[in-house]
Amino acid sequence: MSDTVDLARALTELRAKTPLVQCLTNIVVANWTANVLLAAGAAPAMVDNAAEASMFAGIAGGVLINTGTPYAETAEAMREAVRGAAKSGTPWVLDPVAFGLPFRSEIARDVLALGGPAIIRGNASEIMGLAGVEASGRGVDAGDPVEAALAAARELAGKHGCVVAVSGPVDHITDGRRTVTVANGHDWMTKVTGVGCSLGALMAAFAAVAEPLDAAVAATALLCVAADRAADGAPAPGSFAEALIDHLFLLTPDELAASARLGHA
Amino acid sequence: MSDTVDLARALTELRAKTPLVQCLTNIVVANWTANVLLAAGAAPAMVDNAAEASMFAGIAGGVLINTGTPYAETAEAMREAVRGAAKSGTPWVLDPVAFGLPFRSEIARDVLALGGPAIIRGNASEIMGLAGVEASGRGVDAGDPVEAALAAARELAGKHGCVVAVSGPVDHITDGRRTVTVANGHDWMTKVTGVGCSLGALMAAFAAVAEPLDAAVAATALLCVAADRAADGAPAPGSFAEALIDHLFLLTPDELAASARLGHA
Amino acid sequence: MSDTVDLARALTELRAKTPLVQCLTNIVVANWTANVLLAAGAAPAMVDNAAEASMFAGIAGGVLINTGTPYAETAEAMREAVRGAAKSGTPWVLDPVAFGLPFRSEIARDVLALGGPAIIRGNASEIMGLAGVEASGRGVDAGDPVEAALAAARELAGKHGCVVAVSGPVDHITDGRRTVTVANGHDWMTKVTGVGCSLGALMAAFAAVAEPLDAAVAATALLCVAADRAADGAPAPGSFAEALIDHLFLLTPDELAASARLGHA
Numbered sequence: 001m002s003d004t005v006d007l008a009r010a011l012t013e014l015r016a017k018t019p020l021v022q023c024l025t026n027i028v029v030a031n032w033t034a035n036v037l038l039a040a041g042a043a044p045a046m047v048d049n050a051a052e053a054s055m056f057a058g059i060a061g062g063v064l065i066n067t068g069t070p071y072a073e074t075a076e077a078m079r080e081a082v083r084g085a086a087k088s089g090t091p092w093v094l095d096p097v098a099f100g101l102p103f104r105s106e107i108a109r110d111v112l113a114l115g116g117p118a119i120i121r122g123n124a125s126e127i128m129g130l131a132g133v134e135a136s137g138r139g140v141d142a143g144d145p146v147e148a149a150l151a152a153a154r155e156l157a158g159k160h161g162c163v164v165a166v167s168g169p170v171d172h173i174t175d176g177r178r179t180v181t182v183a184n185g186h187d188w189m190t191k192v193t194g195v196g197c198s199l200g201a202l203m204a205a206f207a208a209v210a211e212p213l214d215a216a217v218a219a220t221a222l223l224c225v226a227a228d229r230a231a232d233g234a235p236a237p238g239s240f241a242e243a244l245i246d247h248l249f250l251l252t253p254d255e256l257a258a259s260a261r262l263g264h265a
Numbered sequence: 266m267s268d269t270v271d272l273a274r275a276l277t278e279l280r281a282k283t284p285l286v287q288c289l290t291n292i293v294v295a296n297w298t299a300n301v302l303l304a305a306g307a308a309p310a311m312v313d314n315a316a317e318a319s320m321f322a323g324i325a326g327g328v329l330i331n332t333g334t335p336y337a338e339t340a341e342a343m344r345e346a347v348r349g350a351a352k353s354g355t356p357w358v359l360d361p362v363a364f365g366l367p368f369r370s371e372i373a374r375d376v377l378a379l380g381g382p383a384i385i386r387g388n389a390s391e392i393m394g395l396a397g398v399e400a401s402g403r404g405v406d407a408g409d410p411v412e413a414a415l416a417a418a419r420e421l422a423g424k425h426g427c428v429v430a431v432s433g434p435v436d437h438i439t440d441g442r443r444t445v446t447v448a449n450g451h452d453w454m455t456k457v458t459g460v461g462c463s464l465g466a467l468m469a470a471f472a473a474v475a476e477p478l479d480a481a482v483a484a485t486a487l488l489c490v491a492a493d494r495a496a497d498g499a500p501a502p503g504s505f506a507e508a509l510i511d512h513l514f515l516l517t518p519d520e521l522a523a524s525a526r527l528g529h530a
Numbered sequence: 531m532s533d534t535v536d537l538a539r540a541l542t543e544l545r546a547k548t549p550l551v552q553c554l555t556n557i558v559v560a561n562w563t564a565n566v567l568l569a570a571g572a573a574p575a576m577v578d579n580a581a582e583a584s585m586f587a588g589i590a591g592g593v594l595i596n597t598g599t600p601y602a603e604t605a606e607a608m609r610e611a612v613r614g615a616a617k618s619g620t621p622w623v624l625d626p627v628a629f630g631l632p633f634r635s636e637i638a639r640d641v642l643a644l645g646g647p648a649i650i651r652g653n654a655s656e657i658m659g660l661a662g663v664e665a666s667g668r669g670v671d672a673g674d675p676v677e678a679a680l681a682a683a684r685e686l687a688g689k690h691g692c693v694v695a696v697s698g699p700v701d702h703i704t705d706g707r708r709t710v711t712v713a714n715g716h717d718w719m720t721k722v723t724g725v726g727c728s729l730g731a732l733m734a735a736f737a738a739v740a741e742p743l744d745a746a747v748a749a750t751a752l753l754c755v756a757a758d759r760a761a762d763g764a765p766a767p768g769s770f771a772e773a774l775i776d777h778l779f780l781l782t783p784d785e786l787a788a789s790a791r792l793g794h795a
Contacts, residue, residue, distance in 0.1 A: 030334075034458035034459075046293050074336075098575070103579055191568050237569055242506075245506075300767070303722065310628070314633055321631065
């Protein structure tokens, strides 16, 4: 990427290519995630059984590994999907939801040992936990400010040769050297379950059509700008959630580029 | 059935009898499917564990087998449910989502070997795949036009003594001899995850109160006419999804009959 | 508790403390349940694998066990969660969905043998079934009027030293000696999947900040008053569901106290 991210081009590419995104995600957000991907212009496929996960990763344009509700069988499918992605060169995204709890932490470490992700995304606690820095986690709630996690994010990016995105009031996205911030978004994004999880899926979608740093920034900007618009006129999180899907669908590439508030950190 | 399908009567019967529909479906669409069934007038029950699936199929009015996200345990439950349905004479519907992927293809073949379904529904790729005709599948996306799948649908219907429904811009429903088309519906039905999956569930609901061909046509017409109405006034797929549930609830039997555009092929 | 339940205080406490609610629930309602908890002011965490369930129950403010779609692995997780809750003194709620079906009935009996729940909630059939009284169950539909189940509820409350809540047109909540009724609510609550299931989750949330009888009454009143408001102006269950989430978020403690129609039975 150049110094700036061409958001309009990334979204145009996404909608032109409608990449197939294999999501191995949690039971809470599978429906929401699929609808976010469809509205944005991608094609979701939740192939999360161990028998099909590896071969499907060779067909998919991007793969999401989200550890929200892991089970023995889906954990094995996650390992298989990463093996398949590594073999075929398919970019994959790790969203280590509630990292720190033992079973999912083991899964996250396992998949990172099997192949290099394109992008790791999480809240500050998750990113600090994954980097081995002490964090205060309480399930999916972030207990640490984004800025405090930035050093951990840069270290993690360098170690795995990937992009690391830290969600928060201002999102920070780094490849270890450059750090892009996205200042859009609304507090109600934390009042609808799965908004963060769907951001990981959008990153996997954009990773099929753009370089990892551009992909993570474009996904974040798309979701946050759509959220800004959805919050205008919505009285509460129920209406907001529906409007968010609408605006993901309605937002044009030029509108995205004009409304995104990108910066550097 | 006679040459025409009495849509008003089918919907009246459905709402009078509120059939219990056992859904063994995927984690992405379970919530949506249950809400579609409730709005239409049926009673959903997602009994998808191996210990209860067979006995529950004897209580249910209809059973849905959907292979969207199969796991070892739910795959066994699908086999058990079909065994129970075959034993008790409960009509069941097969929706072979993403047929062609190995694990689910085996499940689809297994359940077809255990009993005769009332209805098989899928997109063109899935139906062609199940019939053994080469198709271009890419997850849940249909790569083949509906018309091209019609020969495969007729062959499949003859082989299994059932009705086969092929979803597309115009839906085709055949018992091998007669073919009914439904020309309602809106493109946004493909932009909301699970709309096709919920069609399979509606077919299982109507199969509890009508013959299979009538049931498949009535389910398709109900969903597509409700979608026509939902798309009027909805700006995008998020609003459309909510309005679709509303219109499934609000549509009267007479309105359904008046608005459905049935034909023969 | 005193003779009256201080609803305003309970909701104020909930929002001040945002208790973490561990939900081991079914695949149909996990998303809806999480959104209900978020809108009300609590923090959902669906930790339902056997490796993490027990330790997480020690972190959570309340635990929900809902038997809607049990599998071997999640059933074991439910036992582990109750073991963890019993050890740490975390209040937990049992929602024995479709009690009477064999696998889930065994799970419900198992967890009751492992520890004392704070609250048991269900429809009349489920409560009568759990109490060993003959009931007519048909999946999740209640076949018995609430009043008929009240004797069973009182017996169950006495046996397990807990509160028992029976859902219906008028909800009945008893600790075996006192019985509080909640006369709010709307028929469309039965036309949206998971509304009853989310009531169990809300009870687990309030149980983190109030005594069990107050918690069960406050959760019921909150959900039913929000439903009353949502039904005003919503044409059908699709719109109603979204408005219900909005009103759970918008309802103030004072409005809740003013609108709830509590009584004694």
